[in-house]
Amino acid sequence: MIDESEWRRRVYQANMDLVRLGLVLFTWGNASAVDRERGVVWIKPSGVDYARLGPDDIVPVSLADGSVLAGTLRPSSDTPTHLELYRAWPQLGGIVHTHSEYATAVAQAGVPIPILGSTHADYFAGDIPVTRQLTQEEVEREYEANTGKVIIERFARSGLDPVSMPGVLVDQHGPFAWGITVEQAVLHAGTLEHLARMYGHASALGVRLRLIPRHLLNKHYQRKHGPRAYYGQAKP
Amino acid sequence: MIDESEWRRRVYQANMDLVRLGLVLFTWGNASAVDRERGVVWIKPSGVDYARLGPDDIVPVSLADGSVLAGTLRPSSDTPTHLELYRAWPQLGGIVHTHSEYATAVAQAGVPIPILGSTHADYFAGDIPVTRQLTQEEVEREYEANTGKVIIERFARSGLDPVSMPGVLVDQHGPFAWGITVEQAVLHAGTLEHLARMYGHASALGVRLRLIPRHLLNKHYQRKHGPRAYYGQAKP
Amino acid sequence: MIDESEWRRRVYQANMDLVRLGLVLFTWGNASAVDRERGVVWIKPSGVDYARLGPDDIVPVSLADGSVLAGTLRPSSDTPTHLELYRAWPQLGGIVHTHSEYATAVAQAGVPIPILGSTHADYFAGDIPVTRQLTQEEVEREYEANTGKVIIERFARSGLDPVSMPGVLVDQHGPFAWGITVEQAVLHAGTLEHLARMYGHASALGVRLRLIPRHLLNKHYQRKHGPRAYYGQAKP
Amino acid sequence: MIDESEWRRRVYQANMDLVRLGLVLFTWGNASAVDRERGVVWIKPSGVDYARLGPDDIVPVSLADGSVLAGTLRPSSDTPTHLELYRAWPQLGGIVHTHSEYATAVAQAGVPIPILGSTHADYFAGDIPVTRQLTQEEVEREYEANTGKVIIERFARSGLDPVSMPGVLVDQHGPFAWGITVEQAVLHAGTLEHLARMYGHASALGVRLRLIPRHLLNKHYQRKHGPRAYYGQAKP
Numbered sequence: 001m002i003d004e005s006e007w008r009r010r011v012y013q014a015n016m017d018l019v020r021l022g023l024v025l026f027t028w029g030n031a032s033a034v035d036r037e038r039g040v041v042w043i044k045p046s047g048v049d050y051a052r053l054g055p056d057d058i059v060p061v062s063l064a065d066g067s068v069l070a071g072t073l074r075p076s077s078d079t080p081t082h083l084e085l086y087r088a089w090p091q092l093g094g095i096v097h098t099h100s101e102y103a104t105a106v107a108q109a110g111v112p113i114p115i116l117g118s119t120h121a122d123y124f125a126g127d128i129p130v131t132r133q134l135t136q137e138e139v140e141r142e143y144e145a146n147t148g149k150v151i152i153e154r155f156a157r158s159g160l161d162p163v164s165m166p167g168v169l170v171d172q173h174g175p176f177a178w179g180i181t182v183e184q185a186v187l188h189a190g191t192l193e194h195l196a197r198m199y200g201h202a203s204a205l206g207v208r209l210r211l212i213p214r215h216l217l218n219k220h221y222q223r224k225h226g227p228r229a230y231y232g233q234a235k236p
Numbered sequence: 237m238i239d240e241s242e243w244r245r246r247v248y249q250a251n252m253d254l255v256r257l258g259l260v261l262f263t264w265g266n267a268s269a270v271d272r273e274r275g276v277v278w279i280k281p282s283g284v285d286y287a288r289l290g291p292d293d294i295v296p297v298s299l300a301d302g303s304v305l306a307g308t309l310r311p312s313s314d315t316p317t318h319l320e321l322y323r324a325w326p327q328l329g330g331i332v333h334t335h336s337e338y339a340t341a342v343a344q345a346g347v348p349i350p351i352l353g354s355t356h357a358d359y360f361a362g363d364i365p366v367t368r369q370l371t372q373e374e375v376e377r378e379y380e381a382n383t384g385k386v387i388i389e390r391f392a393r394s395g396l397d398p399v400s401m402p403g404v405l406v407d408q409h410g411p412f413a414w415g416i417t418v419e420q421a422v423l424h425a426g427t428l429e430h431l432a433r434m435y436g437h438a439s440a441l442g443v444r445l446r447l448i449p450r451h452l453l454n455k456h457y458q459r460k461h462g463p464r465a466y467y468g469q470a471k472p
Numbered sequence: 473m474i475d476e477s478e479w480r481r482r483v484y485q486a487n488m489d490l491v492r493l494g495l496v497l498f499t500w501g502n503a504s505a506v507d508r509e510r511g512v513v514w515i516k517p518s519g520v521d522y523a524r525l526g527p528d529d530i531v532p533v534s535l536a537d538g539s540v541l542a543g544t545l546r547p548s549s550d551t552p553t554h555l556e557l558y559r560a561w562p563q564l565g566g567i568v569h570t571h572s573e574y575a576t577a578v579a580q581a582g583v584p585i586p587i588l589g590s591t592h593a594d595y596f597a598g599d600i601p602v603t604r605q606l607t608q609e610e611v612e613r614e615y616e617a618n619t620g621k622v623i624i625e626r627f628a629r630s631g632l633d634p635v636s637m638p639g640v641l642v643d644q645h646g647p648f649a650w651g652i653t654v655e656q657a658v659l660h661a662g663t664l665e666h667l668a669r670m671y672g673h674a675s676a677l678g679v680r681l682r683l684i685p686r687h688l689l690n691k692h693y694q695r696k697h698g699p700r701a702y703y704g705q706a707k708p
Numbered sequence: 709m710i711d712e713s714e715w716r717r718r719v720y721q722a723n724m725d726l727v728r729l730g731l732v733l734f735t736w737g738n739a740s741a742v743d744r745e746r747g748v749v750w751i752k753p754s755g756v757d758y759a760r761l762g763p764d765d766i767v768p769v770s771l772a773d774g775s776v777l778a779g780t781l782r783p784s785s786d787t788p789t790h791l792e793l794y795r796a797w798p799q800l801g802g803i804v805h806t807h808s809e810y811a812t813a814v815a816q817a818g819v820p821i822p823i824l825g826s827t828h829a830d831y832f833a834g835d836i837p838v839t840r841q842l843t844q845e846e847v848e849r850e851y852e853a854n855t856g857k858v859i860i861e862r863f864a865r866s867g868l869d870p871v872s873m874p875g876v877l878v879d880q881h882g883p884f885a886w887g888i889t890v891e892q893a894v895l896h897a898g899t900l901e902h903l904a905r906m907y908g909h910a911s912a913l914g915v916r917l918r919l920i921p922r923h924l925l926n927k928h929y930q931r932k933h934g935p936r937a938y939y940g941q942a943k944p
Contacts, residue, residue, distance in 0.1 A: 025430055026423060027468075028355070047468025077459065077467045099355045101430065105437035108353035109445060117580035118645045119500070119571045136451040143455055172448050173354045187498060194497055194573065201577035204440045204676045204912065209581060212644050215608040219615055223549065231549045232499075232519030261902055262895060263940075264827070283940025313931065313939045335827045337902065341909035344825035345917060372923040379927055408920050409826045440676070440912045589816035590881045591736070591807045659734060666733055666809065673813035676912045681817060684880050687844040691851055695785065703785045704735075704755025 001037055008055040011042040014182045015058075018098060019050050021190045029098040030076040033182035034086045036093075039063040041082060045073035063087070077144065084148025085178065089162045094182025096189040099174045102196035106130075107169035113192070113199050115211055121220035123191045125164035127211075129154055133171050151176065164221065167192045237273055244291040247278040250418045251294075254334060255286050257426045265334040266312040269418035270322045272329075275299040277318060281309035299323070313380065320384025321414065325398045330418025332425040335410045338432035342366075343405035349428070349435050351447055357456035359427045361400035363447075365390050369407050387412065400457065403428045473509055480527040483514040486654045487530075490570060491522050493662045501570040502548040505654035506558045508565075511535040513554060517545035535559070549616065556620025557650065561634045566654025568661040571646045574668035578602075579641035585664070585671050587683055593692035595663045597636035599683075601626050605643050623648065636693065639664045709745055716763040719750040722890045723766075726806060727758050729898045737806040738784040741890035742794045744801075747771040749790060753781035771795070785852065792856025793886065797870045802890025804897040807882045810904035815877035821900070821907050823919055829928035831899045833872035835919075837862050841879050859884065872929065875900045 014031040018024045027050070032043035041061045048057060059075040061068055066083055068075060076082075082095045098104075106113055113128040115121060120128075131150045138146040151168050154160075166188040167177035175196075177189035202209055224231045250267035254260045263286070268279035277297045284293060295311040297304055302319055304311060312318075318331045334340075342349055349364040351357060356364075367386045374382040387404050390396075402424040403413035411432075413425035438445055460467045486503040490496045499522070504515035513533045520529060531547040533540055538555055540547060548554075554567045570576075578585055585600040587593060592600075603622045610618040623640050626632075638660040639649035647668075649661035674681055696703045722739035726732045735758070740751035749769045756765060767783040769776055774791055776783060784790075790803045806812075814821055821836040823829060828836075839858045846854040859876050862868075874896040875885035883904075885897035910917055932939045 025426065045469065046466075074466075074469055099430075101433055102437055104353065104355060105434040106441065108434060109438040109441050109443045111441065111443055116644065117576065119576060133449070134452070136449070139451045139455045143459075172352065172446070172452065190497065194571075197573055198577040198580060200437050200440055201574055201672050202581040203442060204672055205578065205581050205583065206675060207581045207583055210644070213605070213608070215611045216606070216644065219611045223615075230518075230546075233517065233546055261898065281941065282938075310938075310941055335902075337905055338909055340825065340827060341906040342913065344906060345910045345913050345915045347913065347915055369921070370924070372921070375923045375927045379931075408824065408918070408924065436909050436912055439914060588880065589812065591812060662733065666807075669809055670813040670816060673810055673908050674817045676908055677814065677817050677819065678911060679817045679819055682880070685841070685844070687847045688842070688880065691847045695851075702754075702782075705753065705782055 002035065004060075005055070007033060007035055007040075007042045008058045010182055011044070011058045012053065012055040014094065014096070014186050015044050015053065016050065017186050018096065018189065021186070023098045023100040023189055023193055024050070025099065029096070030078055031094065031096045031182055031186060032076075032079075032082045033094045034063060034092065036063075036090070040069060041079070041086060043075045043079055043082060046076050048073070078147075080142065080144035081148040081151075081176070084145055085151065085162075085176070088148075088152045089178075091163050091180065092178050093180045094185035095176065095178045096182075096185040097174070097176050098189055098193075100189070100193040100196075102200050103169065103175040103193045106196045106199065107174050108172055110171050112169070113195050114209065115217060116199065116202060116209055117212060118216065118220045119191075119198070120195050121212060121217045122224050123188060124167065124195070125217065125221045126160075128165070128167055128169060128192065128195065129158065129160065130169040131171050147173070164225070238271065240296075241291070243269060243271055243276075243278045243296075244294045246418055247280070247294045248289065248291040250330065250332070250422050251280050251289065252286065253422050254332065254425065257422070259334045259336040259425055259429055260286070261335065265332070266314055267330065267332045267418055267422060268312075268315075268318045269330045270299060270328065272299075272326070276305060277315070277322060279311045279315055279318060282312050284309070314383075316378065316380035317384040317387075317412070320381055321387065321398075321412070324384075324388045325414075327399050327416065328414050329416045330421035331412065331414045332418075332421040333410070333412050334425055334429075336425070336429040336432075338436050339405065339411040339429045342432045342435065343410050344408055346407050348405070349431050350445065351453060352435065352438060352445055353448060354452065354456045355427075355434070356431050357448060357453045358460055359424060360403065360431070361453065361457045362396075364401070364403055364405060364428065364431065365394065365396065366405040367407050383409070400461070474507065476532075477527070479505060479507055479512075479514045480530045482654055483516070483530045484525065484527040486566065486568070486658050487516050487525065488522065489658050490568065490661065493658070495570040495572040495661055495665055496522070497571065501568070501572075502550055503566065503568045503654055503658060504548075504551075504554045505566045506535060506564065508535075508562070512541060513551070513558060515547045515551055515554060518548050520545070550619075552614065552616035553620040553623075553648070556617055557623065557634075557648070560620075560624045561650075563635050563652065564650050565652045566657035567648065567650045568654075568657040569646070569648050570661055570665075572661070572665040572668075574672050575641065575647040575665045578668045578671065579646050580644055582643050584641070585667050586681065587689060588671065588674060588681055589684060590688065590692045591663075591670070592667050593684060593689045594696055595660060596639065596667070597689065597693045598632075600637070600639055600641060600664060600667065601630065601632065602641040603643050619645070636697070710743065712768075713763070715741060715743055715748075715750045716766045718890055719752070719766045720761065720763040722802065722804070722894050723752050723761065724758065725894050726804065726897065729894070731806045731808040731897055731901055732758070733807065737804070737808075738786055739802065739804045739890055739894060740784075740787075740790045741802045742771060742800065744771075744798070748777060749787070749794060751783045751787055751790060754784050756781070786855075788850065788852035789856040789859075789884070792853055793859065793870075793884070796856075796860045797886075799871050799888065800886050801888045802893035803884065803886045804890075804893040805882070805884050806897055806901075808897070808901040808904075810908050811877065811883040811901045814904045814907065815882050816880055818879050820877070821903050822917065823925060824907065824910060824917055825920060826924065826928045827899075827906070828903050829920060829925045830932050831896060832875065832903070833925065833929045834868075836873070836875055836877060836900060836903065837866065837868065838877040839879050855881070872933070
């Protein structure tokens with residue numbers, strides 16, 4: 001089992017990587033990891049400046065009931081969203097939320113990110129979906145938990161697999177991304193922003209955009225993630 | 237009471253933060269704070285290179301009459317705008333003016349920044365307004381003071397509260413932002429630029445943009461600023 | 473003859489320069505050089521983090537059959553594309569592939585980069601072409617080698633010279649660039665991204681764009697590359 | 709009189725500032741200053757990497773006949789353009805040429821940068837003009853000197869003053885900027901790029917853009933440059 005200090009270090013590092021990758025302005029982002037053996041979610045504290053953040057500030061929260069398990073800092077206000085996703089999808093090991101510039105702009109426009117090329121297919125096996133709007137009642141009561149619920153609803157409606165579609169745009173809000181590990185969640189959050197940027201730049205050319213053909217999508221996704229994947233180094 | 241060296245340090249730091257956040261090119265920006273107990277506004281000197289700026293260069297100016305209270309440096313040429321705003325709105329503790337790239341571009345286009353998402357609602361409780369043009373007479377006599385006056389007029393016309401709407405675009409000129417403290421004014425100036433960027437990127441997608449519903453606006457603004465705010469850490 | 477450690481150093485440096493120039497996010501890029509005397513292609517290993525890359529990690533591959541000649545690391549998954557290009561075009565000394573933001577966006581839109589100005593003509597003697605789509609069969613069998621083949625087909629179809637047209641967009645995939653040396657391939661990859669950015673920005677102005685006249689194209693290309701070139705310093 | 713080492717230092721620093729300001733990619737830019745007392749133009753050598761540039765590499769060229777006065781390095785290939793401008797306009801002390809991203813994109817589109825706001829009016833007293841295309845003959849013989857001549861022709865045609873209009877776009881080529889000193893030329897080159905960026909961003913909003921009224925233009929230009937200028941610190 002991974003010990004506590006290692007969870008703190010990894011979640012701290014993931015949060016700092018969001019800053020390094022230019023995905024976060026001010027305090028607007030959070031990364032978490034789940035320790036499924038102990039039932040603990042490790043997450044960034046709410047509203048703390050990244051320049052003052054340290055591994056000891058990462059907050060342990062109960063996966064079962066959301067209670068804070070140690071320390072005096074409040075967890076991210078988005079913690080209930082993370083908890084909903086971890087509970088619904090046991091494959092998830094890490095989650096990232098940011099207000100990164102282009103991904104948030106596309107979320108504000110309320111449209112999916114269409115799968116226009118191989119960079120997209122390398123990580124996301126189709127258009128990156130956008131949720132429906134939350135109702136007034138969903139916003140007023142348990143807003144953050146309901147944000148998680150509309151994400152899960154969106155995936156259920158289209159039969160999407162959160163492993164091959166590791167991110168989403170919440171309508172008029174912003175992107176969430178996730179992965180098997182928190183490090184992979186950061187990778188997917190950065191990729192999602194890059195895809196949103198390229199969608200924006202391609203749109204500005206005034207050309208009719210085309211989705212990639214199914215065989216190109218399959219090839220790119222499978223060469224990285226399929227049973228005969230050959231991208232990267234052999235796992236020891 | 238905060239002593240003089242602390243005011244100098246804070247206003248110096250706020251000005252340097254504008255550079256660090258990429259909001260300022262060359263000498264095009266200024267931040268000030270007001271010491272209401274002593275009736276002193278601390279502001280950046282005019283046209284001084286940030287690389288040579290130090291806390292001792294921050295200029296103390298009388299809130300009552302605009303006279304320079306110490307030193308030999310001239311205050312920012314925008315000082316009369318700051319003074320008008322501080323006099324009209326006693327809630328203000330700090331003001332920032334920049335020519336940041338996207339916010340200034342939207343100001344040049346002469347349109348407000350529409351409230352398209354939750355990032356916006358977290359800090360600005362509605363569309364960020366744009367002033368009317370100044371008349372020829374307003375430009376030719378006391379231009380900078382009149383810039384402050386058209387901002388105040390714009391807020392009075394729509395019954396806007398400068399605390400829940402901490403920024404404005406001056407038509408064909410650029411953004412002003414403010415806050416309870418100068419540090420908050422910097423936060424709002426950076427947020428305003430980020431919102432202008434996202435408005436630009438969303439516009440380029442060729443999709444009809446929608447304002448966020450009232451309940452989502454209220455939720456986001458209130459969870460950060462309302463009486464039952466739960467974002468960030470408890471204040472000691 | 474250049475010795476092995478020098479090939480490793482140069483290819484390592486070229487790969488790091490892609491990061492420094494902002495052309496690469498995560499592990500999405502690769503640079504190679506060919507030692508034609510020994511029949512060896514030196515290339516980045518697949519999926520290795522740039523922060524951990526060193527000269528000793530550069531993989532030597534047989535130009536003749538693609539086999540790995542030393543070490544335990546797998547070469548870039550794009551190695552078969554590099555090999556096809558080196559075999560077809562003996563003038564080439566280095567090749568670069570990236571997913572740089574604007575060049576990839578234009579590739580996703582599936583249009584060439586039109587020759588709009590002198591910056592373009594300084595390095596590319598005409599519109600930067602885009603390949604056709606690969607067929608389903610080309611994708612499913614030997615995808616990376618076929619990527620090289622459609623590039624070569626595109627050049628043959630229009631009678632393009634890979635020396636005066638040192639780059640291409642692969643449809644819905646991204647850019648490849650090359651040169652007499654790997655250092656020149658990096659220069660051309662950076663130039664291609666800059667040209668794609670300027671094409672995007674010019675498109676957004678809503679003005680009808682014009683190709684440059686033939687005499688301006690010739691002048692710029694020849695003053696850098698022709699027999700009476702006078703750009704740069706005299707070669708010793 | 710300023711001594712030789714000081715001219716070298718200033719022109720070296722101006723060239724490095726172009727890199728620091730993000731105006732230059734690879735070797736694509738040059739700054740020069742003129743010593744009118746000695747009739748010497750100090751300019752960057754052609755095609756030399758900025759990372760290897762030092763003050764001793766700056767090339768002295770005769771203002772009268774363009775001959776190199778010392779050293780073994782060739783001056784920038786754009787030297788004849790600089791010489792034409794220095795000869796036509798005795799007010800000029802420094803000139804900068806870049807291929808900065810947005811200014812070059814607007815030059816490629818072949819349109820002027822319209823005066824949309826006060827940032828523009830602070831430094832340029834009207835739309836930044838674009839030259840006509842050079843004829844085939846002008847390109848084929850003495851291209852660089854003719855580039856200077858079409859700039860001068862453009863200014864003469866509209867009665868423009870190079871002091872209050874310190875820059876231009878050369879059609880399908882890129883921007884030139886200048887000033888009383890080489891440091892001011894750098895300031896104007898950076899401002900021109902910022903204005904081109906804001907023009908691009910404003911264009912993408914889909915709003916009809918308006919030129920600023922004459923009284924606002926005059927006010928901004930005069931408060932920085934007029935006989936009763938009050939921006940910046942008093943000159944000692």
